Amino acid sequence: MDFPNTRMRRYRKNSKIRDIVRETKLNKEDFIYPIYVKEDLKDDEKEPISTMPGEYRYSLNGAVEYAKSLEAKGLKSIIVFGLPNEDKKDEIASPAFSPTGIVQKTVRKLKAETNLVVITDVCLCQYTSHGHCGLLKENDDTDFGYEILNDESLEYLAKTALSHAEAGADIVAPSDMMDGRVEAIRRTLDEAGYYNTMIMSYSVKFASSFYAPFREAACSAPSAGNRKSYQMDPANAREAIREAELDIIEGTDFLMVKPALPYLDIIKAVKDEFNLPLVTYNVSGEYSMIMAGIENGYLREDSIMESLLSIKRAGADLIISNFTPYVLDHL
Numbered sequence: 001m002d003f004p005n006t007r008m009r010r011y012r013k014n015s016k017i018r019d020i021v022r023e024t025k026l027n028k029e030d031f032i033y034p035i036y037v038k039e040d041l042k043d044d045e046k047e048p049i050s051t052m053p054g055e056y057r058y059s060l061n062g063a064v065e066y067a068k069s070l071e072a073k074g075l076k077s078i079i080v081f082g083l084p085n086e087d088k089k090d091e092i093a094s095p096a097f098s099p100t101g102i103v104q105k106t107v108r109k110l111k112a113e114t115n116l117v118v119i120t121d122v123c124l125c126q127y128t129s130h131g132h133c134g135l136l137k138e139n140d141d142t143d144f145g146y147e148i149l150n151d152e153s154l155e156y157l158a159k160t161a162l163s164h165a166e167a168g169a170d171i172v173a174p175s176d177m178m179d180g181r182v183e184a185i186r187r188t189l190d191e192a193g194y195y196n197t198m199i200m201s202y203s204v205k206f207a208s209s210f211y212a213p214f215r216e217a218a219c220s221a222p223s224a225g226n227r228k229s230y231q232m233d234p235a236n237a238r239e240a241i242r243e244a245e246l247d248i249i250e251g252t253d254f255l256m257v258k259p260a261l262p263y264l265d266i267i268k269a270v271k272d273e274f275n276l277p278l279v280t281y282n283v284s285g286e287y288s289m290i291m292a293g294i295e296n297g298y299l300r301e302d303s304i305m306e307s308l309l310s311i312k313r314a315g316a317d318l319i320i321s322n323f324t325p326y327v328l329d330h331l
């Protein structure tokens, strides 16, 4: 049945019709807010992040107060990133697994004072003196003279995840991309009795230039080299399926694709292949690029919801995004 019997524009006649035929909808509970908590900030101090308009580094108390205000607007879950004091950073990321570390303290307070699902980012890069996501060793057969050790790093990642679980985290989210880390974390959590603590693995994480604003925010840029020997090559789609498959075998409860907007094909492919809840990370660069467009008058604010909708349409169940406060105000 073609024209004039079929008229697609009938579906678009007015907003009432459009509302009932809409296929994809964003909900407040789809959004996870990433919060950056800095150890050496006092109570009501907050630092604007120059590369991310409208975003801040919070103190422990400031972060919890802000989380409460978002919860009052309908926020359900939050992911905590810690920024330890510079002088505590070392070769083995000690402040990452300290029971009195900034993430551990924030988790305890969030669990005591809110009903949010509390997720923690598990990685070493914010806590190592060299800024890499694992331990380092000299090795000439690499791009920059250092190897990021895989198996040796697992122990420290698992210790970090366990310290987050002990503080009360509902979900731990390893973002390091070492092989075998989901298995190591699952085993360590289970041995300590934390069999109900969930794992949200950053399964498919690309070596992306869209993380640049975050590295400025979290002071976590590697001091030498790059992350290409552990994060995925942006050119590879089939490899994404293998990464996701391995994480499932190792026991992850969620899959994640990161970044989101430049990787919508990967989101769709992973969603079509597996049945786990699929998280996507709408990363700092995706946020800042749209914010810069709006601030310069090149884009209108509608571009925010349109880009988030495209991520959901591609197959995301959950979206980690710096736009979460905006979404809570506009849905």
Ligand code: PBG
Pocket (backbone or CB within 6 Å): 121, 123, 125, 133, 175, 176, 210, 211, 212, 213, 214, 215, 220, 227, 282, 283, 284, 285
């Ligand atoms: C660290 C980490 C990064 C992000 C989350 N965890 C950056 C990186 O891998 O260099 C990116 C978040 C963002 O850009 O919003 N492992």
Ligand code: ZN
Pocket (backbone or CB within 6 Å): 123, 124, 125, 126, 132, 133, 175, 176
């Ligand atoms: Zn890292």
